[in-house]
Amino acid sequence: MRKSERRLALVRMLTENPFATDEKLAETFGVSVATIRLDRQALNIPEVRERIRRVAADRQDEVRAxxxxxxxxxxxxxxxxxLGISELPITSLHVFARNGIVRGHVLFAQVNSLAMAVMDEDSAVTAKTELRFYRPVRLGETLRARVDVMARHAGILKCRAHTEVDGETVLDGWIWVARASARTWEGQD
Incomplete structure (x- = not known):
């Protein structure tokens, strides 16, 4: 196997298994450990300990609610x-056919479902919202929504919701999500 082919295969293999050691890689490719280290350096691929640390840092929680x-x-x-962050590329399914502007319920649905996903409960519902829309979003743009939990009280999360397109705010405000079994939702500010 030529060096260029081996390096492509090395990148592919480490993408699939970032925990592979230099020794295992050397055995797989039939080369020395020193050759694998040189290949990794040339490709700016860190050693196994750093790859493991990065995978752990990139780990996300699973949606429960x-x-x-x-x-x-x-x-x-x-x-x-x-917190939660999501992206939504706007397609023709999300806009009014007549003017290409995103339907308001799509903007709401993105932050609302993200706020519920952030809640560490088996089931959640929207209790209250205070949202402001700043500008129309158009076909072809990509929404980037972020929901941050600001407070928690009696099974209710108060979340800051913010959506932008290319760094420009298009939606901002608050969403309260409640554990589906929460008895009272009123008076949660």
Whole structure:
């Protein structure tokens, strides 16, 4: 196997298994450990300990309060009871046919489902919202939503919701999500 082919295969293999050691890689490719280290250096691939640390840092929590496919947009980051980030590329399914502007309920659905996904409960519902829309979003743009948990009281999370397109705010406000079994939702500010 030529060096260029081996390096491509090395990248592919480490993408699939970032925990592979230099010794295992050397055995797989039939080369010395020193050759693997030189290949990794040339490709700017860190040693196994650093790869493991990065994988651990990139680990996300799993959605509990609803099915992951019910979250509107693709979850980029999720830390239960702390924060959630999602992205949603706007297609023709999300806009009014006449003017290409995103339907308001799509903007709401993204932050609302993300707020419920952040809750570390088996089931959650929306208790209250205070949202402001700043500008229309158009076909072809990508929404990036972020929900941060600001307070928790009696099974209710108060979340800051913010959505932007290319760094420009399009939606901002608050969403309160409650554990589905929470008895009272009123008076939670």
């Amino acid at each position: 609803l099915d992951a496919h019910d979250v509107v947009g693709r979850i980029v980051r999720l830390e239960l009871n702390r």
